[in-house]
Amino acid sequence: MKISEATLKRLTQIFRTLSRMIRFEQFDESISSAQLGDLIGVPSHTVRKDISCLGEIGSSGRGYDVVKLHGFLAQELGLATPKKAAVIGIGKIGSALIEYGRFGNSGFDVVAGFDSDVNRIEAMKSDVPLYPAYDIEEIVRREKIELAFLTVTADGAIRSLERLIRGGVKGVVNFSPLILKSDEIHIRNVDLTGELTLLSAMINFGGLTASEE
Amino acid sequence: MKISEATLKRLTQIFRTLSRMIRFEQFDESISSAQLGDLIGVPSHTVRKDISCLGEIGSSGRGYDVVKLHGFLAQELGLATPKKAAVIGIGKIGSALIEYGRFGNSGFDVVAGFDSDVNRIEAMKSDVPLYPAYDIEEIVRREKIELAFLTVTADGAIRSLERLIRGGVKGVVNFSPLILKSDEIHIRNVDLTGELTLLSAMINFGGLTASEE
Structure with a gap:
């Protein structure tokens, strides 16, 4: 449908x-x-x-x-059973996402975290297992992870996305500064900086017309 | 215009x-x-x-x-000079926003953080001055803060918003679970959980029609 x-x-x-x-x-x-x-x-x-x-x-x-x-x-809508999710990049936003864990009633279950910095992985305390980034493809495939949250820098975004797709992920929420597109999987680009810039411009204009094109 | x-x-x-x-x-x-x-x-x-x-x-x-x-x-677009911003709620996401600080080139400058938990404020190390939530109105007015990032729980969202508006803020990026509206200022609702739920539903449907209504 x-x-x-x-x-x-x-x-x-x-x-x-x-x-x-x-x-x-x-x-x-x-x-x-x-x-x-x-x-x-x-x-x-x-x-x-x-x-x-x-x-x-x-x-x-x-x-x-x-x-x-x-x-x-x-x-x-397929929200009756929780979907397995991974967090890629465990900086501040990634850690926050892991800590939120199950996201209340939204049908998610974060089962793995990944970071390219092995020292950071070892230093972190987490209820969720953490792995080095080069293991993304293997773990995603083995754990049948369907969703991923990408909270890496622009440099790491495309490589991480490729690994996720090869592992079989079906959807990505992308917080990285790059706008990502894919013909193979669904991607939601959450552009925090863009929201701020847009808000700033909105303030500048005072009134917006209500209608959208 | x-x-x-x-x-x-x-x-x-x-x-x-x-x-x-x-x-x-x-x-x-x-x-x-x-x-x-x-x-x-x-x-x-x-x-x-x-x-x-x-x-x-x-x-x-x-x-x-x-x-x-x-x-x-x-x-x-009014982006030539940085606008002063505040972060309300210094949990994980709030701290991440403070740490990002100037948001690269997007014309923002976080100059204050607020939290209702005074112990948390005292325990945190930050380059940005932190204040108790009851000081929002006063500090916003004194520092001429134009923007705020709301990263509080549903319980605290409306009270914080009221304080911000009374202080003279012109725009809010709202990360709280409530959808906030205002006739007086601009609000961008960034619904992280909603993005995840939507993505999950998108995966369920496989193909979406390209056209929007």
């Missing part, structure tokens, strides 16, 4: 909103598409259209059954 | 691409809109339209003068 990134983004937002409601036990039995739309900032018809992309789930006059919709999204 | 967020995002990408070229001395005298478009992944006419939003800058048959365009963008 093909689905747009925008739809998938909204569906994961709905999933996470419902997860929070359930975790904190703050929900009624059912929720309307208008309420869901308010929570993620889109109109109700977009919510209904997005959910219907995944297939049939009944909704009564009052809306969706909260627990049922949450389970349906978990199943259809 | 009103300008869309999408245009501003592309213009800051162009600016940062040119900054890197100049820093590493890897550039020809001029660059075409098609080359710029390739680098940031949009068509050449979008590049020309975006740049023309900022006003007149001459382009010869060969394209834009690299150094001149860089200076023009720095000026027009």
